[in-house]
Amino acid sequence: MVSNSIKASSLVEIARKTREAARQLGALSIDERNSAIEAIVQTLEDGISDIIRSNKADCEIAKNRGISKPLYNRLKLSETKLRTTIQGVRNIKMMPDPLGVTQIHRELDDGLILKRKTCPLGVLGVIFEARPEVLIQIISLAIKSGNGVILKGGIEAIKSCQTMFALIQKALLKTSVDHNSVKLLTTREEIRELLTLENDVDLIIPRGSNDFVRYVQHNTNIPVLGHADGIxxxxxxxxxxxxxxxxxxxxxxxxxxxxxxxxxxxxxxxxxxxxxxxxxxxxxxxxxxxxxxxxxxxxxxxxxxxxxxxxxxxxxxxxxxxxxxxxxxxxxxxxxxxxxxxxxxxxxxxxxxxxxxxxxxxxxxxxxxxxxxxSDGFRYGFGAEVGISTQKIPPRGPVGLEGLITYKYQVAGDAHIVATYSGDNAKSFQYRDI
Missing domain, CATH: 3.40.309.10 (Aldehyde Dehydrogenase; Chain A, domain 2)
Structure with a gap:
């Protein structure tokens, strides 16, 4: 009982550190975020042989455990597959800044200005099976979009994920991005705890089998982005x-x-x-x-x-x-x-x-x-994707940077009050787009 409580407390602490680091990440300039992505690219390229070696160990263990053929195919990383993934990270770096974009700029009345501006979601919880390259894609998209991310890879890909994560952490230590904005979980028990952190995690993204995705959808109050079936x-x-x-x-x-x-x-x-x-x-x-x-x-x-x-x-x-x-x-x-x-x-x-x-x-x-x-984020020119959503409420289809941002309304005035626009002698709004 005590042991489980300690685990839960430590995961809550991890999530809160990630949230704080994410707030700082969202405030960084596009140049600082892009520099972090470039550092990740360079470090991953230097570590390709280490990643392949870890992946071969994962594949060997998985084969001995009798892993299914489809899952094995997703797990296996060739050098070509890895280099294509890294190229996708480069493409993310070249994309426009998704943050701070003014979607609406409107003068409601003289001196009363409304803006709708894009901002990060906050903290993403990403749980995936088999495909270890997902870790690279999602961390890169999260940094570009100013989001923190807590990742949990499948047990079958643990060595691959740990090697790639260590390389990425090494890269981030050379940049303005707080390494606490990116965390990797390693045990199955932590999945259940992660799904309970609705106060600290803003979106859950599951990637894996139909049963796994449905399990996630049915066991959390956090919004879930993804799809269960690919028929x-x-x-x-x-x-x-x-x-x-x-x-x-x-x-x-x-x-x-x-x-x-x-x-x-x-x-x-x-x-x-x-x-x-x-x-x-x-x-x-x-x-x-x-x-x-x-x-x-x-x-x-x-x-x-x-x-x-x-x-x-x-x-x-x-x-x-x-x-x-x-x-x-x-x-x-x-x-x-x-x-x-x-x-x-x-x-x-x-x-x-x-x-x-x-x-x-x-x-x-x-x-x-x-x-x-x-039907793929990389092929759509998104650089990479965090997953594919089949829900009708946006984002839908391959989800790239635009699916990892939200927006806020900013209103600025000069002692404007609503009473001025109410009652028999109410003043009218002007509604002029700027």
């Missing part, structure tokens, strides 16, 4: 260019099947199915994709029967379910029934059909004639 669809319309359809289908499924923006269901219009299915099945099987299809598919190609459960499943692996649709409307209805509001795409040369799909599919990302794998 993405690709619909091949009757007026699709079949060569485009093949290339996009293969990329959307096989380029990185463990990603949340990889497709799990392929929908094909009935009119082109006899031409398209044999062609795409052959290519996908060459890429070691296991195919599951509805009854109509089974009449056209040799395929494992799909069940109702397949339409609801995020495989995160080289498995793809295929369904034949008789119309665009049926395809949209299927997506809106079974989709997770993440990313869905249509292949068609008909602009009217494309517009109908883009307008009626309820998802954070709706694409036309391109791979769902483009």
């Amino acid at each position: 993405c669809h690709l619909y091949v319309d009757k007026q699709a260019d079949l060569n485009k359809a093949v290339a996009i289908t293969v990329d959307s499924k096989t380029q990185y099947p463990a990603a949340c923006n990889a497709i799990e269901t392929l929908l094909v219009h009935h009119d082109i199915a006899p031409q398209f299915l044999p062609k795409i099945a052959q290519v996908l099987k060459k890429n070691n994709v296991e195919l599951r299809g509805d009854k109509t598919c089974q009449k056209l190609i040799n395929i494992t029967p799909a069940t109702e459960e397949d339409w609801k499943t995020e495989y995160s692996d080289l498995i793809l379910s295929i369904k034949i649709e008789t119309s665009l409307e049926d395809a949209i209805a299927h997506i809106n029934t079974y989709g997770s509001k993440h990313t869905d795409a249509i292949i068609t040369e008909n602009k009217i059909s494309a517009a109908k799909f883009l307008n009626q599919v309820d998802a954070a990302g709706v694409f036309h004639n391109c791979s769902t794998r483009f």
